[in-house]
Amino acid sequence: MRTQSVAYIARAELNLGRHSTRLHCPFCTEVIETIVITEPTKFTHIAAGILCVVCFPCAWTPYFIDSCQRMHHYCPKCQNYIGTYKK
Numbered sequence: 105m106r107t108q109s110v111a112y113i114a115r116a117e118l119n120l121g122r123h124s125t126r127l128h129c130p131f132c133t134e135v136i137e138t139i140v141i142t143e144p145t146k147f148t149h150i151a152a153g154i155l156c157v158v159c160f161p162c163a164w165t166p167y168f169i170d171s172c173q174r175m176h177h178y179c180p181k182c183q184n185y186i187g188t189y190k191k
């Protein structure tokens with residue numbers, strides 16, 4: 105007799121934050137700590153442009169502030185994209 109397993113992917117229920125989050129990966133079903141990769145947003149580039157005019161040495165500051173970045177969460181075991189934290 106064959107058994108079948110079904111994996112339900114419910115991204116809407118994932119509670120992702122700014123930092124690595126402990127959860128069940130919806131793809132490999134392992135308990136994992138997500139890998140977070142940051143990406144600048146449109147706001148980051150605009151803020152950097154304004155700071156470049158106002159205070160040139162401070163122009164790079166938005167690229168080092170977490171609240172100016174978008175956080176993409178990935179599974180360290182299966183490398184699948186899990187979700188994005190947006191403010």
Ligand SMILES: [Zn+2]
Pocket residue numbers: 129130131132133134179180181182183184
């Ligand atoms: Zn996984």
